[in-house]
Amino acid sequence: MAERPDSLIESAERLCETLERIGDALVALDANALLETEGTLEQLLAVIASADHTVHDKDALERLVGRAAAALVRCRQLGGSFSGIAGTRLRLRTGVETYGRDGTFTETQLAGSAVKVTT
Amino acid sequence: MSDLFTLLNRSVRALDAQRFGLDATGENIANVNTPGYTRRSVLFAEVTPPDPYSAGGGVDVVAVTAARAPLVDARLRYEQPTAAREGAVADQLAIVEAGLGDPGASLDAALARFYNTYAALSQSPTSNTARQQVIVEGQTLSRAFNDMSTRFDTARQNANNEIRATVTQVNALATQLADINKQVRSIDPSNAQNLLDQQSVVIDAIGQLVDIHVINHEDGTADVSIGNGRALTIGDKAYALSTSASSTGMVSILTSGAAVTTDVTNELTGGRLAGLVKVRDTLIPNYQTQLDQLAYSVSTDVNNVVTTGYDLNGAAGVNFFVQPSVVAGAARAMDVNAAVAADGRLVVAAATTAPGNNAIAQAVANLQDTAMTGTTARPVDGWGNLVYSVATDSAAAQQSQKAHEQVADQLTNLREQISGVSIDEEAAMMMRFQRAYEANARFFRAVDDTLDQLLNLVRF
Numbered sequence: 001m002a003e004r005p006d007s008l009i010e011s012a013e014r015l016c017e018t019l020e021r022i023g024d025a026l027v028a029l030d031a032n033a034l035l036e037t038e039g040t041l042e043q044l045l046a047v048i049a050s051a052d053h054t055v056h057d058k059d060a061l062e063r064l065v066g067r068a069a070a071a072l073v074r075c076r077q078l079g080g081s082f083s084g085i086a087g088t089r090l091r092l093r094t095g096v097e098t099y100g101r102d103g104t105f106t107e108t109q110l111a112g113s114a115v116k117v118t119t
Numbered sequence: 120m121s122d123l124f125t126l127l128n129r130s131v132r133a134l135d136a137q138r139f140g141l142d143a144t145g146e147n148i149a150n151v152n153t154p155g156y157t158r159r160s161v162l163f164a165e166v167t168p169p170d171p172y173s174a175g176g177g178v179d180v181v182a183v184t185a186a187r188a189p190l191v192d193a194r195l196r197y198e199q200p201t202a203a204r205e206g207a208v209a210d211q212l213a214i215v216e217a218g219l220g221d222p223g224a225s226l227d228a229a230l231a232r233f234y235n236t237y238a239a240l241s242q243s244p245t246s247n248t249a250r251q252q253v254i255v256e257g258q259t260l261s262r263a264f265n266d267m268s269t270r271f272d273t274a275r276q277n278a279n280n281e282i283r284a285t286v287t288q289v290n291a292l293a294t295q296l297a298d299i300n301k302q303v304r305s306i307d308p309s310n311a312q313n314l315l316d317q318q319s320v321v322i323d324a325i326g327q328l329v330d331i332h333v334i335n336h337e338d339g340t341a342d343v344s345i346g347n348g349r350a351l352t353i354g355d356k357a358y359a360l361s362t363s364a365s366s367t368g369m370v371s372i373l374t375s376g377a378a379v380t381t382d383v384t385n386e387l388t389g390g391r392l393a394g395l396v397k398v399r400d401t402l403i404p405n406y407q408t409q410l411d412q413l414a415y416s417v418s419t420d421v422n423n424v425v426t427t428g429y430d431l432n433g434a435a436g437v438n439f440f441v442q443p444s445v446v447a448g449a450a451r452a453m454d455v456n457a458a459v460a461a462d463g464r465l466v467v468a469a470a471t472t473a474p475g476n477n478a479i480a481q482a483v484a485n486l487q488d489t490a491m492t493g494t495t496a497r498p499v500d501g502w503g504n505l506v507y508s509v510a511t512d513s514a515a516a517q518q519s520q521k522a523h524e525q526v527a528d529q530l531t532n533l534r535e536q537i538s539g540v541s542i543d544e545e546a547a548m549m550m551r552f553q554r555a556y557e558a559n560a561r562f563f564r565a566v567d568d569t570l571d572q573l574l575n576l577v578r579f
Contacts (some may be wrong), residue, residue, distance in 0.1 A: 012573060019566070022559050027525050029532045034555035041562045048569050055576050062577045065570050072566055074522065079556050081194075081526045085533060086549040089190055 009057060011048045012064040018044060019071035026078035189335070191534045192319070195527055199323065200330040200389030202523035205516045207394025208402070211278055212513035215403065218270040219506050227502045229263040230417070232256050234487035234498075240468050241480035245431065250463035254455060257439060261453040264414045268450035271407045278399035279369050285392050286360045286372060289328050293357040296321045296343060301355035303339035311339050325351070330389030346386030349374040369399065394516075402512055406505060408446070413501040415449035416491035418442060421483055423492070425467040428479030436467035436479070 018040050025033035055061050219225060233256040240249040299318045303311050318341055325331055325343060331351070334342045343352045350358045351374075361380075362370040372384045372392065384400075387393040418440035428436040438456050443449040459465045470478035487498055496504060537545045 008573075008576075015566070015569070023525075026556065027529045027532070029529065029536060029552055031552045031555040034552070034559055038555075038558040038562075041559055041566070045562060045565050045569055048573070053572075053576055058577045061573060065573045065577065068566070069570055070518075072563060072570070074525070075559070076563065077522060078526060078529055079560055081529060082533070082556065083553065085191060085194060085530070086553050089188075089537075090546055090549055092190070 006056065008048070008051050008053065008055060009060055009064065011044060011051060012061060012068065014040075015044050015048065016064055016068045016071055019068055019075055023071055023074040023078060026075060026082065029082075188534050188537055191530050191537075193333075195530045195534075196323070196326045196331065196333060198523050198527040198530065199326050200393075202520050202527055203327045203391045204330075204389050204394035204397070205520035205523065207281075207391040208398055208516035209513060209520055211274065211281075211395065211398040212402065212509060212516060214277070215271070215274045215406070216509050216513050218267075218274065219509060222506070225502075226260075226263045226267060227499050229256070229260045230498050230502065231487065233260045234484050237480050238484035240466070241477040241484055244468040244475055244477040244480055247463055250431070250466040250468075253466050254460055254463060257455040258460065260417075261440070261455055264410070264450040264453040267410055268407065268414075271403050271410065272451075275399050275403045275407075276368070278395045278403070282370055282372070282392060282395045282399065283362055285328050285395065286362050286370075289325060289351070289392070290357070290359045292321055292325045292328070293343070293352045293359065296325070296341070296352045297355050297357040300340040300352065304355065315339060326390065328390045329387055329392045346374070346383040349381065349383055349386070372396075406509060407450075409501070409505040409508065411446050411449040411451075412494075413450070413491075413498065413505065414453045415443050415446045416494065416501065417498050418449065418453060420486055420489075420492050424482045424486065425479060427470070428467040429469045429472050429476075430467050431464040431469075433472040437465060439466070439483075 018037055022034065022037050022041075024030075025037065233253075236249070236253045236256045240246070240253055243249045296318065299314055299321060303314045303318065306314075318339075322331070322333055322341060322343060329345050332344045332348065334344075336342070340354050341352075342350070342354065345351050351360070352358070358375050360383075361373045361375060363373055363382075364370045371382045372387070373380050374383050384396055387396060419442065422438040422440055422442050425436045425439050430436055437458060439459055441452065441454045441456055443452060456465075468480035469476035470482075490496060491498060491501060494501065536548055
């Protein structure tokens with residue numbers, strides 16, 4: 001079935017919004033929001049890949065691509081910032097490797113509690 | 120075996136310990152919005168039984184700890200000065216940007232009106248009214264260049280004044296930190312949580328103003344240095360920064376930490392001070408040079424054309440604008456030749472001595488659609504390039520400020536989430552979040568490719 005003329009723009013807009021939501025979740029450290037966006041992102045990429053690539057409003061699409069690119073850079077920056085802290089902190093506190101230098105996750109078994117604190 | 124007194128004593132100790140825990144919780148709740156407050160945790164421990172036959176010695180408070188996260192703090196102290204630097208640049212450039220005026224109603228409009236009056240003169244080359252109009256618009260254009268140059272000077276002076284004021288703030292905070300260090304040193308660090316919170320707030324405040332290196336000592340004191348390791352506060356001693364003004368009134372920032380006074384103006388890379396120095400010494404001078412180049416080119420190109428023609432008296436043409444000798448200062452000095460301004464007949468319109476010739480007036484009018492000498496830009500493009508430079512620098516600073524602030528917000532949230540929890544909880548939180556991030560990050564490569572495809576659709 002052929003796509004409606006503006007469906008590519010709509011999908012691009014949703015892609016922007018999703019990437020911006022991921023960025024917001026990375027600032028707020030909201031894991032649930034991140035998990036919710038995973039499915040949306042995958043679905044959107046599939047929709048765009050299979051869309052009828054007839055563009056009527058090139059200016060609008062160009063603006064959306066710029067916005068999405070900026071949102072993606074933001075996600076990578078914030079993700080990199082968290083990974084840097086998480087990797088170092090977990091290594092320091094648990095003495096085991098959790099994230100490699102390339103940022104990939106390494107499965108580990110954590111030791112039991114080292115300190116019991118109560119507030 | 121415990122007697123009644125021992126049992127009561129144990130109960131009292133346990134109650135005291137629990138009350139202490141409640142106090143700490145109350146303190147945490149009361150200070151939830153206090154800047155720099157670090158969540159307190161009470162560490163309980165079982166008291167050793169007095170004899171092997173006792174059921175136990177009860178519970179007692181071992182220590183009150185503050186949930187600090189030095190790694191996160193250090194990272195925050197990197198992000199905050201960068202955000203503050205970009206914020207200072209963005210603030211200053213917003214003022215410069217506003218001073219440039221609206222497109223079509225600023226120097227671009229004055230340029231267009233000036234060339235258009237020459238076009239009108241070419242229609243009536245002997246008209247005194249048209250000649251007066253050329254002079255008036257030439258003077259208006261000159262004033263527009265003069266004003267714009269003055270605005271850049273004022274913006275530069277404002278940045279300079281802010282540098283002075285910021286140095287004073289840094290010195291006040293450095294002294295405050297030295298006082299806190301003195302107090303921290305005099306008491307047991309484990310009981311100095313409030314002072315350490317204050318210390319952290321002061322260090323963060325210094326970090327907003329200038330990029331710093333912090334060394335924390337076991338006795339609870341913190342040393343702070345700036346630039347290439349120049350001491351600002353060492354223990355209970357503060358080394359004040361000073362300023363020294365050049366002949367133009369622009370100040371340099373000096374340290375007194377070493378035996379020799381050192382100029383550290385160009386060593387500062389972060390914080391508000393670095394942003395102000397960048398605006399004052401790099402960005403605004405660059406805009407000023409662009410403006411001077413434009414004024415120089417406009418004046419020179421007009422003069423080069425009119426001096427090949429003849430005035431209404433049939434005499435060889437004289438410069439319309441005062442010819443600048445060098446580019447530097449051309450905008451500030453731009454003016455209509457006083458002789459021409461006093462006598463409209465000296466305005467050159469003709470290429471020959473024959474009355475009614477309009478070739479020079481037409482040639483000057485055509486300059487507005489011709490690239491200026493030595494450039495590829497028309498006069499109005501030269502102005503457009505300057506406006507574009509300011510706008511892109513301003514937008515880049517705002518964007519960078521926002522990006523660094525967001526990372527700082529993320530780190531602050533991280534500090535909140537990990538303070539006061541056990542290692543297990545912290546590790547679980549971090550791993551869960553990292554997994555959730557990676558779930559999205561695995562699509563980022565595909566998003567990149569998709570954006571490339573979409574961009575190709577726009578371009579072709």
